[in-house]
Amino acid sequence: MATCPRCKKEVKYDGEKLPRCFPFCSTQCQNGDLYHWLEESYSVPVETNRVVQEALEDPMAKGVKPFGDEPESLN
Numbered sequence: 076m077a078t079c080p081r082c083k084k085e086v087k088y089d090g091e092k093l094p095r096c097f098p099f100c101s102t103q104c105q106n107g108d109l110y111h112w113l114e115e116s117y118s119v120p121v122e123t124n125r126v127v128q129e130a131l132e133d134p135m136a137k138g139v140k141p142f143g144d145e146p147e148s149l150n
């Protein structure tokens with residue numbers, strides 16, 4: 076007997092035909108898991124984008140200095 080990966084309930088089937096939503100107990104669990112999976116997979120590129128964005132912005136903020144910020148008095 077399999078258990079639903081989402082709600083951990085027993086997945087009941089007649090022994091001959093697996094339910095269409097197998098290994099989930101219901102289409103609700105199947106769709107819910109898919110939604111959760113999509114959410115997680117979307118959050119990864121968003122997080123990566125943010126990190127990349129910060130990495131790109133940081134050297135720019137350091138490289139593009141306003142006039143007067145350079146220690147020219149040391150020359």
Ligand SMILES: [Zn+2]
Pocket residue numbers: 079080081082083084099100101104
């Ligand atoms: Zn379930």
